[in-house]
Amino acid sequence: MADRAASASPIVVTxxxxxxxxxxxxxRADELVGLVPTMGALHVGHRALIEAARRACDRVVVSIFVNxxxxxxxxxxPSYPQPLEExxxxxxxxxxxxxxxxxVATLYPKGFATRVSVSSGGDLWEAASRPGHxxxxxxxxxxxxxxxxxxxxxxxxxxxxxxAVVSSLARDLDTGVEVVVCPTVRDPDGLAASSRNQLLSPxxxxxxxxxxxxxxxxxxxxASGVVSGAExxxxxxxxxxxxxxxxxxxxxxxxxxDFQPVEVARSxxxxxxxxxxxxxxxxxxxxxxxxxxxxx
Amino acid sequence: MADRAASASPIVVTxxxxxxxxxxxxxRADELVGLVPTMGALHVGHRALIEAARRACDRVVVSIFVNxxxxxxxxxxPSYPQPLEExxxxxxxxxxxxxxxxxVATLYPKGFATRVSVSSGGDLWEAASRPGHxxxxxxxxxxxxxxxxxxxxxxxxxxxxxxAVVSSLARDLDTGVEVVVCPTVRDPDGLAASSRNQLLSPxxxxxxxxxxxxxxxxxxxxASGVVSGAExxxxxxxxxxxxxxxxxxxxxxxxxxDFQPVEVARSxxxxxxxxxxxxxxxxxxxxxxxxxxxxx
Numbered sequence: 001m002a003d004r005a006a007s008a009s010p011i012v013v014t015x016x017x018x019x020x021x022x023x024x025x026x027x028r029a030d031e032l033v034g035l036v037p038t039m040g041a042l043h044v045g046h047r048a049l050i051e052a053a054r055r056a057c058d059r060v061v062v063s064i065f066v067n068x069x070x071x072x073x074x075x076x077x078p079s080y081p082q083p084l085e086e087x088x089x090x091x092x093x094x095x096x097x098x099x100x101x102x103x104v105a106t107l108y109p110k111g112f113a114t115r116v117s118v119s120s121g122g123d124l125w126e127a128a129s130r131p132g133h134x135x136x137x138x139x140x141x142x143x144x145x146x147x148x149x150x151x152x153x154x155x156x157x158x159x160x161x162x163x164a165v166v167s168s169l170a171r172d173l174d175t176g177v178e179v180v181v182c183p184t185v186r187d188p189d190g191l192a193a194s195s196r197n198q199l200l201s202p203x204x205x206x207x208x209x210x211x212x213x214x215x216x217x218x219x220x221x222x223a224s225g226v227v228s229g230a231e232x233x234x235x236x237x238x239x240x241x242x243x244x245x246x247x248x249x250x251x252x253x254x255x256x257x258d259f260q261p262v263e264v265a266r267s268x269x270x271x272x273x274x275x276x277x278x279x280x281x282x283x284x285x286x287x288x289x290x291x292x293x294x295x296x
Numbered sequence: 297m298a299d300r301a302a303s304a305s306p307i308v309v310t311x312x313x314x315x316x317x318x319x320x321x322x323x324r325a326d327e328l329v330g331l332v333p334t335m336g337a338l339h340v341g342h343r344a345l346i347e348a349a350r351r352a353c354d355r356v357v358v359s360i361f362v363n364x365x366x367x368x369x370x371x372x373x374p375s376y377p378q379p380l381e382e383x384x385x386x387x388x389x390x391x392x393x394x395x396x397x398x399x400v401a402t403l404y405p406k407g408f409a410t411r412v413s414v415s416s417g418g419d420l421w422e423a424a425s426r427p428g429h430x431x432x433x434x435x436x437x438x439x440x441x442x443x444x445x446x447x448x449x450x451x452x453x454x455x456x457x458x459x460a461v462v463s464s465l466a467r468d469l470d471t472g473v474e475v476v477v478c479p480t481v482r483d484p485d486g487l488a489a490s491s492r493n494q495l496l497s498p499x500x501x502x503x504x505x506x507x508x509x510x511x512x513x514x515x516x517x518x519a520s521g522v523v524s525g526a527e528x529x530x531x532x533x534x535x536x537x538x539x540x541x542x543x544x545x546x547x548x549x550x551x552x553x554d555f556q557p558v559e560v561a562r563s564x565x566x567x568x569x570x571x572x573x574x575x576x577x578x579x580x581x582x583x584x585x586x587x588x589x590x591x592x
Contacts, residue, residue, distance in 0.1 A: 016470035020446070028324055107470075113416035114434075114468035120409035138410075146442065147470040150316070172410035174312035174403075174443040 016147035031058035045193035070136030121161040122259035204278040207245035214239040219291030249274035312443035327354035341489030366432030417457035418555035500574040503541035510535040515587030545570035
């Protein structure tokens with residue numbers, strides 16, 4: 001463990017060069033570097049990732065970068081919350097060593113011409129609903145990995161297709177980065193932690209619970225003996241559709257590796273659900289055999 | 297300069313992990329690493345790149361990997377020459393520190409799902425004639441850069457669009473790699489060095505001279521006062537077309553940055569030519585104002 005006192009402010013670096021020389025110095029001292037890529041607006045889910053990195057690594061870097069490349073045109077990029085001061089305060093409390101906070105023009109200078117695409121997340125669900133989204137994610141993560149160098153990188157299970165994409169590119173591009181996937185963090189009532197939750201009204205937040213309830217319903221239906229992927233998907237969909245403030249995008253029971261819909265579900269099949277609530281797009285996911293366990 | 301005696305055999309490494317720890321050790325000792333990516337079948341052009349790296353860097357890595365991803369289906373991948381023993385002998389003579397020679401299954405394991413694409417090479421010429429070629433090049437070079445880590449990487453001007461792609465990805469993906477472009481090496485009669493030249497018969501080799509002669513002709517025509525890009529392209533094309541053993545693919549005068557055809561040529565415009573001779577596909581290029589200077 002590093003001797004960094006919790007609540008000291010993290011070093012803020014804003015260019016790949018600065019980040020590279022910082023982490024190179026740490027690696028030279030045989031310190032294991034942990035990386036937690038975020039778009040800021042840090043919540044309890046991010047904190048869990050950072051704490052996992054803090055426990056396992058000697059040094060922790062948290063990147064804060066709202067990546068325009070992964071937002072479609074007309075989507076919520078301009079409205080994405082960016083409370084930088086509060087975020088840095090949280091990083092200090094969590095004992096984070098460095099915050100990588102580059103400007104958009106630093107990561108995407110004029111003439112930027114490169115894209116990283118990964119087919120392992122499949123072409124359905126988020127890939128279909130948000131064209132270009134996973135390419136945007138893969139491209140910026142390839143950049144973060146290159147600038148950070150050898151490290152462990154922490155991602156949350158909620159973005160399951162993103163995790164598949166990131167894991168593939170970490171391996172395929174010979175980055176040497178070890179991807180660590182952490183369980184989704186939920187509020188006591190089951191709502192998956194998301195920076196977008198803060199955009200919801202109290203009534204919207206209540207309606208957003210239909211997503212985790214859909215996962216629970218699919219799990220219960222499966223536990224009662226139903227194995228038809230179509231039937232289980234329908235059970236999940238109906239929960240969201242019965243909520244007037246929610247507009248279902250998709251509900252599906254898929255193979256956990258290739259994200260194709262399954263005919264016959266197993267307990268390792270993944271339930272995925274996406275919906276819009278008050279113009280805020282929300283997603284949630286769980287393995288069919290391990291649905292959310294709300295305490296409420 | 298490293299204290300490595302010329303003609304000692306290079307260390308041969310076959311996995312990204314081995315290469316990474318080798319170069320990490322060198323960087324830890326503050327040694328500058330030079331990388332020369334090749335597909336083997338080393339010729340005088342490769343030797344010039346290696347010598348440039350040897351002069352400027354403390355350590356030199358030459359990769360030898362015939363990259364299936366950059367060959368189209370049915371193209372000359374299976375027949376591409378692979379004289380590994382002779383190549384290693386040359387590397388020893390040139391004082392190369394390490395040879396990175398991975399197996400195809402190492403770089404492209406089952407489930408490989410990632411592609412790197414770069415739009416800066418344009419969508420014409422090699423991009424159009426060899427669909428997927430530049431994506432294959434970009435993907436493998438991104439892997440070589442990630443496994444080598446911070447380095448200077450040496451490429452030849454002959455593959456001008458490839459150089460544009462590689463330079464863009466080195467910058468865009470925050471690799472920290474400095475791309476160095478070296479002039480095309482030519483035989484005394486003007487033929488550009490290429491591993492594929494050895495596949496030509498003596499008569500084919502004679503016909504192959506039409507490519508460099510086309511570049512010379514364009515340069516002479518420009519020097520005589522012609523500035524029409526179309527007219528200069530036609531002058532170059534006619535040289536290849538008048539050679540019965542050569543089948544012209546394209547001859548073009550283009551902008552040196554975006555590779556689009558120019559209406560009004562300047563001395564920095566690039567002439568590009570591609571043709572098939574005896575089923576061997578050859579390319580050549582030069583700036584309009586700096587055509588090849590054959591001594592013959």
